[in-house]
Amino acid sequence: MSSVPAVEVGSSPGTSASRCPVDHAAPAEASATGACPVQHDAIPVQRSRADLVVRKVLRIKERPPGVSAASAYATFQRSMLISATRCTLTYVIFPFVLPAIGIVSGVGPILGVVIGVIAMTCDVFTIRRFFQVDHRWRWQVSAIAVCVIGLLTVLLVEDVAHLVTNGPFG
Numbered sequence: 001m002s003s004v005p006a007v008e009v010g011s012s013p014g015t016s017a018s019r020c021p022v023d024h025a026a027p028a029e030a031s032a033t034g035a036c037p038v039q040h041d042a043i044p045v046q047r048s049r050a051d052l053v054v055r056k057v058l059r060i061k062e063r064p065p066g067v068s069a070a071s072a073y074a075t076f077q078r079s080m081l082i083s084a085t086r087c088t089l090t091y092v093i094f095p096f097v098l099p100a101i102g103i104v105s106g107v108g109p110i111l112g113v114v115i116g117v118i119a120m121t122c123d124v125f126t127i128r129r130f131f132q133v134d135h136r137w138r139w140q141v142s143a144i145a146v147c148v149i150g151l152l153t154v155l156l157v158e159d160v161a162h163l164v165t166n167g168p169f170g
Contacts (some may be wrong), residue, residue, distance in 0.1 A: 005026075015098065045134050047134070051138075054127075054142075055131055056109045058124075058128050058131060060128060060131055060132055061168070063132055063133060063134070064132065067129070067132055067133055068133065069091055069103070069128060069133050069135055071133075072126075072129040072130045072132075072135050075125055075129045076126045076130070076141055076145075077124045077127075078118065078122060078126075079122035079123045079125065079126045079145065080148070082115070082118060082119040082122050083119040083122075083148050083152060084122070085115065085119075086112065086115040086116055086119050086152070087155075089108070089112070089115065090108065090112050091109060092153060094107070094108030094111070094112075095108065102107075103112050108159075109160075109163050110157040110159075110163070111161045112155060112156070112159040113156060113159045113160060113163070116155055116156045116159065117156070119148075119152055120149050120152050120153070120156075122153075123145040123146075123148055123149050124145075124149075126141065126145050127141070127142045127145050127146075130142065152155070
């Protein structure tokens with residue numbers, strides 16, 4: 001007995017029975033038309049029950065066209081930058097720098113409330129974007145964003161309490 005590989009009927013001896021499912025002649029034609037030869041949406045995304053709950057709470061439908069992982073990273077960077085700016089203003093600029101150069105120090109709580117609300121809104125958009133694209137780090141990034149939202153909430157309550165007790169410029 002010889003161990004000669006079997007050749008499928010109707011195929012040439014140089015090809016095997018199991019071939020690559022992608023037509024390798026198609027990419028040349030596809031590049032001319034701008035279409036990708038592989039259908040990327042053929043496999044449905046498998047989501048856990050927790051993913052579905054978060055998507056329902058955040059009112060996320062399906063992935064909108066044009067939204068990518070890169071846009072999720074950009075949203076995350078923007079929200080963290082706004083949160084860092086708020087903390088820098090709250091703990092460095094308002095209490096030390098502005099009074100040292102003679103500028104009124106009562107604007108800190110007012111700006112803190114405004115910047116804090118903007119930062120928390122951006123953090124929620126970050127969580128939404130990572131879940132929209134089904135990013136593999138969506139839970140880790142969401143945990144960071146929720147912690148930042150918690151810290152910003154504490155600062156927001158402190159600023160509102162200061163405004164209530166001392167007035168807007170007190």
